[in-house]
Amino acid sequence: MLVGQSTAEYILIKTIIYFFSYLGLLCILYFYLALSIGGVRVIAHPVSIFIESIGAIEILWYLVWFLPYRRYLHKQRAAFPPRLSRYERQRLFRKSLETTADIELFTRKWMGGAHLDDIRRENIKEWMLWALFNREGSPAEDDEELEAYLFEIEEKLGWAVKPGWGPAKSLRLNFDRFEVTHRSLIYYLFVGCVDFATTIILMISGFRFYRQPRSAFLKSFPLRPMTLLAPKQSVTPSISYFFRQHKSTKHRPVVLAHGVGIGLAPYVPLLLQIPKDIGVLAIEIIPISSRITTALPHAADLMREIGDIISHHKLDDFVFVGHSYGTFLTSLFLKSSLLESRMHSIILLDPVAVLLHLPDMAYNFTRRKPVEANELQLWWAAQTEPDIAFTLGRRFCWREHIVWREDLLSRTTTVIMGGRDTLVNADAIASYITRGDLAWTWEDREDWRRSRYSWTGQGLELVWLEGYDHGQSFLSRVFLPMIVKTIEKHAVLESRLESPLPPLPEPDAKLDTTE
Template identity: 60%
Template sequence: MLVGQSTAEYVFVKLIIYVFSYLGLICLAYFFLAASIGGETWIAHPFSIAVETIGAIEILFYLFWFLPYRYYLHKQPPKFPAPLNRDGRRELFSKSLGVTPDIELFFRGWMGGASLDDMRRENLKEWMLWSLFDREGPPGVDEEELEEYVRVVEERLGRKIRPGWGPVESLRLNLQRFAVSHRSLVFYLMIGTIDLFSSLTLLVMGFTLYRQPRSQFFRSFPFRPLTLLAPKESAAQNLSYFYRPHTSKTHRPIVFAHGVGIGLAIYIPLFLLLPKDIGILALEVLPVSSRITAGAPLAEDLMNDAGAIIAQQDLTNFVFVGNSYGTFLAKLFLDSPLLSSRMAKMVLIDPVAVLLHLPDLAYNFARKKPVEPNEWQMWWGAETEPDIAFTFARRLCWRSHVLWREDLGKCATTLVLGGSDCLVNAAAIATYVTRGKEEEEAGGELCWSWGDLERWKGSFEGWVGKGLELVWFEGFDHGQAILGNKKLKDIVSIVERYCRKEGGKRVESGISEEGMAEPEPQLGESEAVKKEELN
């Protein structure tokens, strides 16, 4: 959960960063201070010996693990999916520009916030080689196609782009050096402790851990004792998961994908509020959980792993719930014939995958300098965490995860957005999902008004659980809604309503029953049989 904007929160966040980044130096400074004040008597005290020992271990950890590991991560080449053909690139380029709220701000964002006067044709082509061709320059045989795209950009901007190179650096996440900050060994041990207690809590709640193969034990640090002790093994080598059996006859099960941070620990309150007879399959992606791992799997591998896990539990007619990074999996589920046929509805909380072609997420995550407390927390807790930074910079291809309106319309979908989200362009996403395609085409660019904002503020009260809908929480930052007490019950109400089958008995929820009934469509005999089997 992101902190607020107060001075006290700023001091707290900065203190946490300094302590867990420079613990070895702090212990070393204590040693010299104790030696200068109390001499041998002070530095020989049991407390001092403990501090000195921790300091020595931390300094060795920094020198012999962090520095080599950072060098190793930066040396890893990016990995991309199968390249698009020319028609595919042209379609993706046209679609991206067609749903861009402000074309000038769009390219300024991808040019690192620079003025368009400083952007030249070669800068633009360099960025296009990354975003459409998955490679670096020179243009080579793709020069003609790149010129075609540049002419389209000139037409949209209403100005000519000068030849040559300008004094700007475009954002090309997979090809550029990424920032990594140090974490102390004590920090990782705390993460391991939190993971152990949260895992035990989930086991007490009726979940079963399906671990990775025991051969993976030493490939993730802090080490997980349950990887050796848990009897059941995940069907996917790259992913472990917790599963609570589904026993309800009136509700659908849930497949849950978490965001970046510390894994599933922060979602335990959400699981506690959901009815206990609703099955929950909670996927674990350890490389984005503040751990030292072998790296995140690519999109195709992640899709196959998720399919193997869901087939292992034989889940059908489930509701997919994704938070933040977890919304990247939504596209994979929709593109998989196996997963899409078994998925009934989606709830996307703090969605970062919608309109992923916009520069906001890339700029805020990789280039923006933190100023406010929430930005410092995001910078240190996620953006520069070694494995998280490596996953975004070398293992994530934007076009494999971007969600368009036609994707969101494949099943009933609700997007839960915070109005003060510090990572994405929340207003653009809200406009995109609340305006119909015909209205968008008639009105041109996706621009919102204060009248739209007022309607969004009342979106939860008007939510009916049909089609593509938005729930807007005004004033909430990224992650605050699902992890805070004020709106968590509202989110649980949405998830529970999606889980409830047509005609099923309603359990306690924060949404009134009025207007919520979903009439059963008239089905033919064959369709009725299929629907019965699905339910």
């Protein structure tokens, strides 16, 4: 859930970052000032002893845990799925090239924003070895194929790429060194408290928590008391989840996959507003939830475990709702014969999986220097959080998770996204969803503005939230009920949804909705 771009929000985010990153140093500074001003009498006061103890613990936490853990994460090698055949690589390459409007901008951003004069043939080959071959090193054994791809790029560019190496540095997520920043022990304890409160609220509201095996209690920090106390155990070893029994005879159940952040806590208002007779399976993806934990299972294993959960609860006809990182599961669901046959419709909130071959998401998540408050929050809370950075940097393969338009046309799909999404190219995605290409016009943008009034819940549709950033719709008293209504209508058992969403008032006054 991103903040806005005001000065006050920037100061707030900067203060939070400094507090949770440098709490140990702040306590040492307090000790020095207290000793200098008041002497031994002040530093011996119970309050001072408490602050000084926190400082000592935090310094030890940084030295004993953070520094070794950062070294450990950086030593881990990337995990890839099986290598594609040459035919599959050609098909993927040409499909990506055809779905690219500005090839010069595409090339420059994948080269880290370098000038075209700094990009040479070997730079592009190095990038293609990562993108298509899942490897690094010498291109010699695949040079013939790489040259064929370069020829097609040159044809679209309209000029020949110079030979040799240039100063440009290609963007290769699985091989680049990812950035990790420190978080205080207090921060993780805060996350643990929020997680525990989320669990209690959902359990009181009719959800059951299905924990990991009790043997996994010490494999995740902050420790989760409900891993020991909850009576129900997940049917899989890696995934915990919340489940509410499906009772409705008029609706389908819902499967929810959350985004990066602090787990399911931000989704509590959404989960509580879904009608209580509609069954809900909320999957927890712990490695992207600001926790110190084991690595995310490989995509094939992850889908097998989710399939086991869905089969165990007999969810034979469900609506899939993915938010942000959760949209990466869409492609995996569609590739699974078990899950694909049971998934009736799709709702993508703030999708990052659509047009994943474009450099915007990768560049904004790894190379962009944060300037505004929303970018700073994203940088600290997601991009540089140790386990999130590791998951995206070593356990993520873009071609496994990319979602194409024809995938979404295979069933009823609604895409809900903000017009000011700071993470992806929102205009390109909206044009691709509505037109099938990236050549949008301002007339198209006017149609997108009106999309929330004309939504019908049939076919592939876009709901455009003008002026909203990534995740801000969950903060809106206007659009959160609209999202719930969208889910409810997708879940209706009738083959056609009879009426569009009711007209909505303008977005919240607190959020800027200008162009």
